[in-house]
Amino acid sequence: MSSENSNQDNFIRFALEAKVLSFGEFKTKAGRLSPYFFNAGGFNDGKRLSSLGRYYAQALSNSQIQFDMLYGPAYKGITLVASTAIALADQGRNVPYAYNRKEAKDHGEGGSLVGAPVQGKVVIVDDVISAGTSVRESVDLIRSAGAEPVAVLIALDRMEKSGTATEIGKQSAVQAVEQEFGLPVIAIANLADLMSFLAASSNAELANYLPAVKAYRDQYGV
Template identity: 35%
Template sequence: MHLKKKFIQFALKNQAIQFGNFKLKSGRNSPYFFNSSCFYTGKNLIKLGKFYASLIQNSKINFDSLFGLSYKGIPIAATTAMILKQKYNLNKPFFFNRKIFKNYSEKGILVDNNCIKNKIIIIDDVMTSGKTVNESIKVMNSISSEIEILAIFCAFDRKENENNKIKYKIDEKNQKNSYQLFSIINIIDVIEFLKDKKIFTKHIKQIKNYYKKYGSEILKS
């Protein structure tokens, strides 16, 4: 919980957690938004990388390489790879995907697929329904049958469902199309933090109502 509280404070200070009315990629209107690009300074990226590296280290997962999900997962994966080496002496390669297939020079959808190792962890900023992650997983599986995706790491888990069907079941990685999901914080952590600190109180009810409608778990009152 100490790590969670520190990250929420870090996110609020840099306005990465925003309140208002936001149209999401899913088409839903959300009373809050998590914007990892608010961390994009040298100082803050180092801090962000430390949070991710700590989360990865605490997971005890034995992996070979990091995959940064385009676009926002790319700088996070790069920073995290550097922190893993600097702080934990883990020298792991990272790679990432393009949104558009490249048919010249370094061809393909992945950069650099020459450094892909068998056991992969995916790095992203936010988890909503998992649709974007699932699309990238299909691409990787089409490239090599030897790729094994161990887990997904993100800063913020919105803990939402898609059409009432949860795409990613936490801690059930042995099920088909199901992977372990590790997040630094989730929306429930944020709600509890705001309630405890008695801040942004006018937004808490809106967030709770939204989560009761789209959340993947039953929200405690």
């Protein structure tokens, strides 16, 4: 097994143990009934956040993308970008990071960007891409600062066509971002990895969810 595959499998196992990833029947914002649910807000203590940062850092290293710094869109991206920067430093690579305020400040250091000066090649760190709005705002901020966004790093790619339960789009939110901005999207794991994990699982309860996940992917997947 390659280190890349083990990073994906280990991350899925970690997300399940943290109850960030769960199976059952969940209604998505788009009104679809999904057989699984992923909520990165559940990585909510020091140990989990530390582990999560290591998974992000490993996925970024595996991608071999050339970059100078990291950027996290508020609010979820702030803890994610900080933990990824710490994990990279632990691996011997010290990179600067920045994030944005939701509202620009007109006193103190001012502006909407906080942290290191945004310059060079920048990787955007977020949890998932649902509508692409956060990426669009991030790209604008990074380019306005005179820097170059080079990739988006996320935890999970649902590999799911956009739209609703009845109106299904032609591409996923990730594909739309890649097409609109010409940026690669690096995910720690994706839906295909999740299905492989379930197929190989010795846990009967987990393996039993595979048909529902497969049916969902057949209907909405890219």
